[in-house]
Amino acid sequence: MNCVDLFVQQAKRKPNTVALWSPDGTRMTFEELLAMAGRTQRALRDAGVKPGSSVLVVELPGPRLYAIVLAVFAMGATVIAVEPWLPVGEVDRVIRFMRPTLFIGGALGMAWGARVPAVRAISRWKASSRVLSARGAPLSIEDTSPETPALVAFTSGTTGQPKGVVRPQGYLIHQHDIYTRSLGLTHHEGPDLCIFANFVLANLASGRPSLLVSPRWSFKQLRAIDDLPDELQPRTLSCGPAFLAQILRNARLDKLASVHVGGALSDVSLWENAFDKWPDTHFLHVYGSSEAEPVAVLDARKAVAVSRARGFHQVLCVGKPVDAIRSRLEPNSLWVTGPHVCRWYVGNDRENLVHKRVDEHGNVWHDMGDRIEVRDDLWWYAGRASQPAEDFSWEQSVYHELGHSRAFIHRTNPGSVYLVGEGLRQNAERIKQQYRGIDRLICCPIYRDRRHRARIDRRTTLRKGAPWLPG
Incomplete structure (x- = not known):
């Protein structure tokens, strides 16, 4: 099994459905993205990429980025995805450990790579604008094991230096299944406005359009979303609290049916403003981390109501664990395990020793680093363990x-x-x-x-x- 099989099934079932929309107005259907991934894969092979290789990618969200990602996943190789504003130190260490065969970057990525010693040591560089082969070729999909590394992403660094997190093929497949069951990913057929790459990948596996927003989004981009035709108006929104606050100020999103918000603590007043603006919309509060998401979910209206009732200014009720999560509530931290919990950090033995455990059955447990208390059968956030x-x-x-x-x-x-x-x-x-x-x-x-x-x-x-x- 390869996680790209899920996307290919959707491309055959919905070839003419828009898969990706970019802020520059570019639209790409599932069929077009599949063809683009096939041409990209040919160019990657010509550059020496093969099963087991790793490819460093620094590119802004858009069809080109996801064609590269799909092509690498399909080959049984690994994408190392880096945002150029991350601190260089830990990124440099992860790149040295992974020893990528190829570096692919846009203009910003190339400028960033020139200042990172480990990137300069990569023998083959390729501009993302030139990664497409002139010759068309069907996308070839390698059969992989669930443990085959597919993606190395980086934590946000809220609790220290960003760390490289390995997401194997099986992790991506399980995460898509859990998104579908716990977040209702396929309950709505229309586009999803999302800023998180993991949701874009899940949408591609579900046959849903994704409206992409640049990490350096502008108010003009947000307002332009309201001018999209009806078939591209977002029906769902997947974001963090800061982006939700900007959407409240700068976009109408009249067709919005469901909102998933996670990623950070948020103020009760922010949610109440959103409830007032979209009274008929379903809101879901999502608790998780870069290493494990989702861990717990709760209807946001209930989370806000019970947090407000206890006199909190922030939404501290994080709900109940999703069915795939097993948890241990220790006095000063929450430990979790499950099929969508990342097993290890790349080349960081110290962090693995502190934040990972292996039980007698071989299950890897991850330390969320949060104090969690149980009140009225619900989990409540009680601060960082540190x-x-x-x-x-x-x-x-x-x-x-x-x-x-x-x-x-x-x-x-x-x-x-x-x-x-x-x-x-x-x-x-x-x-x-x-x-x-x-x-x-x-x-x-x-x-x-x-x-x-x-x-x-x-x-x-x-x-x-x-x-x-x-x-």
Whole structure:
């Protein structure tokens, strides 16, 4: 079995259905994408790629990228997918470990590759615009084992340096099946507006159109979606909280029937605004990680209601585990195993030793790094395992006081505790009285990036210039 077989079945069943739409207006049907993947595969063979090889790919989302991915998967080779804004250090180590046969990149990818030592060491480079063979050829599909590595992706780096995560052929097939059962992937026939590559691959395996959005999306791109013809209007949306916030401000999406949101903590108010804008739309809250997704799901209206009822500013109820997940709730962390849980990190023995376990039956368990509590038969997020529980409780209380989540607790090496965030000056006296363990308040802007993570240069803040309020 090869995961590309699922796509080929859909291409034969729905040859004229749009598979991919890009922000530049490009549309490609399933039949056209299949033919493009066949031509790409011929060019890859000419460049020395064969079963067991690995190919480094740095390309923006679009038909060209997915034709390359499908061609490599079909050969029984491995795609190393890199976003050029990731920190170079860990990426360089993974590339050295995998020793790719070929580097394929667009203009941005080529510029990025020139500054990464491990990429410069790859003997064969090919511009993505020239990866198509002039000669047509049917896509050839190798029979692979479930353990054959298909994709090496990188974690987002929210808990440290990004790590290379191996997704074998069997993982991709199981993840598609779990998406179908747990998220209702095939309940809607229309297009899916998605920013996550794993959902694009799942849509290709399900015969659903994907509306692609560049990682560097612009407001103009979002507004252009509303001008698409009816058959390309998105029926579903798969995204993170930050993208949902921008969609709320910059697009109508009148045909939207279902929304899946995961990837980060989100404010209750964000969901309530979405409920108001699309009152008849189904919303699903998805909990997972780059190593295991989905882990748990819950109807978002219920997740918001119970979180609001407990006085939380953020949606902390993450629902119940999906049926394919087995879990162990340990005092300070959640461990999970299942067919769509990645087994190891690439070339990182230290992280594998800390975050992976093998039980007596050979099952690999992954440490999610989150504290999870069970209340009323539902899972509740209770902070990162690396964060003191007291700090998480303080932060949640402060969010309630401030009316927003743009703040965090920072502990210094000497043992001082700082609260850093927006709007602290106006609430300073009340916060100082309520949280006597906090030594200082630091007022400064906090912004959230497109993955909806709180971002700030903490060293600069502490050293240079934010107003300090005595504790």
